[in-house]
Amino acid sequence: MKQIELNLKQPALKGTIEVPGDKSISHRSVMFGALAAGKTTIRHFLKGEDCLSTIDCFRKLGVEIEETQDEIIVHGKGWDGLVEPQEILDAGNSGTTTRLLLGILAGRPFHSVLVGDESIAKRPMDRVVIPLSQMGARIAGRENGRFTPLAVQGAPLAGIHYELPVASAQVKSALLFAGLQAEGETRITEPVPTRDHTEKMIQQFGGEVKREGRTIVVAGGQPLKGTEVYVPGDISSAAFFLVAGAITADSEVELVNVGLNPTRTGIIEVLTAMGADVIVKPHETAGEGMGTVRIRSSKLRGIEIGGDLIPRLIDEIPIIALLATQADGKTVIKDAEELKVKETNRIDTVVNELKKLGAKIEATEDGMIIHGKTPLTGGRVSSYGDHRIGMMLAVAAAIASEPVIIDNIEAIAVSYPEFFCDLERLIQ
Numbered sequence: 001m002k003q004i005e006l007n008l009k010q011p012a013l014k015g016t017i018e019v020p021g022d023k024s025i026s027h028r029s030v031m032f033g034a035l036a037a038g039k040t041t042i043r044h045f046l047k048g049e050d051c052l053s054t055i056d057c058f059r060k061l062g063v064e065i066e067e068t069q070d071e072i073i074v075h076g077k078g079w080d081g082l083v084e085p086q087e088i089l090d091a092g093n094s095g096t097t098t099r100l101l102l103g104i105l106a107g108r109p110f111h112s113v114l115v116g117d118e119s120i121a122k123r124p125m126d127r128v129v130i131p132l133s134q135m136g137a138r139i140a141g142r143e144n145g146r147f148t149p150l151a152v153q154g155a156p157l158a159g160i161h162y163e164l165p166v167a168s169a170q171v172k173s174a175l176l177f178a179g180l181q182a183e184g185e186t187r188i189t190e191p192v193p194t195r196d197h198t199e200k201m202i203q204q205f206g207g208e209v210k211r212e213g214r215t216i217v218v219a220g221g222q223p224l225k226g227t228e229v230y231v232p233g234d235i236s237s238a239a240f241f242l243v244a245g246a247i248t249a250d251s252e253v254e255l256v257n258v259g260l261n262p263t264r265t266g267i268i269e270v271l272t273a274m275g276a277d278v279i280v281k282p283h284e285t286a287g288e289g290m291g292t293v294r295i296r297s298s299k300l301r302g303i304e305i306g307g308d309l310i311p312r313l314i315d316e317i318p319i320i321a322l323l324a325t326q327a328d329g330k331t332v333i334k335d336a337e338e339l340k341v342k343e344t345n346r347i348d349t350v351v352n353e354l355k356k357l358g359a360k361i362e363a364t365e366d367g368m369i370i371h372g373k374t375p376l377t378g379g380r381v382s383s384y385g386d387h388r389i390g391m392m393l394a395v396a397a398a399i400a401s402e403p404v405i406i407d408n409i410e411a412i413a414v415s416y417p418e419f420f421c422d423l424e425r426l427i428q
């Protein structure tokens with residue numbers, strides 16, 4: 001377990017950086033590349049541990065994947081190109097790998113076993129196992145398929161109409177992968193729209209998918225064709241520097257080539273509503289959307305965050321909590337029970353660790369309440385193995401009056417291996 005002592009002395013942050021590729025899109029590009037016929041070339045792929053776990057699983061499933069300095073090249077042979085793995089598939093810390101892979105493996109005619117790390121072993125997988133079983137999948141695991149290790153005996157699948165009980169892009173995507181190999185049509189109704197990278201990628205790989213209100217419809221048996229993918233910068237990684245720029249004095253930070261898919265830009269809306277000096281310049285690109293986001297030190301006010309906005313910023317809530325400690329007045333985050341089943345219980349980890357640094361923050365049943373503006377002191381905190389908690393605490397260290405020691409800092413490599421290099425480049 002690695003720790004770091006950050007004695008940053010409240011620096012100004014200035015400069016331009018390009019954050020690494022989007023984690024969700026990187027995972028999906030390898031998955032679709034593996035299932036498509038022909039070559040898929042992926043540029044600006046996130047070489048974080050989570051996405052490397054996805055590559056490792058597909059190699060074990062017989063897919064040839066080349067890694068060069070700038071590109072990932074996937075030599076897909078179609079759905080039937082996947083072969084029975086001789087080894088256990090290890091998703092590491094990645095919920096996206098575990099859940100989406102279940103949707104793919106459910107319909108393949110072979111046996112496979114899927115495991116992950118300690119954190120994955122505690123996260124609910126029945127949210128995909130239940131609907132996949134309704135489609136005909138045979139998946140066994142601890143507590144009736146709720147937890148890993150999971151054993152999948154591939155079986156023919158049939159389309160269903162499923163109403164998602166929770167807003168989850170991972171569950172939706174697992175069902176879309178299952179639907180693509182099922183007999184007939186699969187309809188998935190979301191309670192609230194979630195990130196739509198899977199839908200966009202089905203189209204990019206030559207398939208068809210429709211949206212009818214809150215329902216997504218996909219037909220089985222569609223051929224997918226290899227293509228070229230450029231992965232935009234991850235707005236969830238950019239969020240740490242957007243908040244850092246807003247809460248440190250005399251700062252101006254520019255982030256280039258950031259993904260601006262509207263299902264992911266809740267953080268920009270929150271910054272704007274809090275009064276931050278933030279400017280977004282979208283590029284004229286089709287598909288996912290990308291642009292430059294610039295932020296300056298800002299005077300902030302507390303707001304209420306909940307409802308349909310939550311899935312559009314779910315991964316940004318730890319850093320939004322820190323942002324709220326520097327806003328005047330009260331910030332309420334609600335409708336975010338899902339935080340309890342992320343890499344850690346993020347209601348607990350955010351509240352406990354920020355409290356140790358002097359924040360006025362309390363947990364609620366479905367979120368948290370933060371009172372600002374509060375100066376942060378130093379102290380010893382932990383990521384608890386959660387990459388986003390680790391990065392949030394490193395940004396907290398930039399405004400703390402004393403050194404901050406962060407335990408378990410290696411977790412950051414899950415989504416942003418170059419995080420500290422980029423932070424250093426901005427420090428004046």
Ligand code: S3P
Pocket residue numbers: 023024025096167168169170171173195314315338
């Ligand atoms: C993701 C969806 C979200 C998000 C996760 C990545 C994805 O999870 O928190 O980091 O790539 O589809 P849920 O679907 O569980 O909300």
